Amino acid sequence: xxxxxNNDMPIGKMVRVKDKLPSPEELVISEEKVKxxxxxxxxxxxxxxKEAKHYHTKYQKMIRNLLDKYAxxxxx
Numbered sequence: 001x002x003x004x005x006n007n008d009m010p011i012g013k014m015v016r017v018k019d020k021l022p023s024p025e026e027l028v029i030s031e032e033k034v035k036x037x038x039x040x041x042x043x044x045x046x047x048x049x050k051e052a053k054h055y056h057t058k059y060q061k062m063i064r065n066l067l068d069k070y071a072x073x074x075x076x
Contacts, residue, residue: 020073024051027065 046061060065 005024022066022069025055026069027062028055028057033064 004039040063048062052062055062
């Protein structure tokens, strides 16, 4: 018989916290932009391209919005 695991139970002194990253559909917004060059992993780019195609948007826009939300959340 397999033991059931409750993923919300504390692990020692640690406790599982809710994911703070936005979902792909939350990454579609607009603001003033500055061009930069950045190297990202192939895996990340493939993921964003797949999600962008699914939501009929551009993958660069989704990455930009993810970074904007991260910066906003951690700038306070």
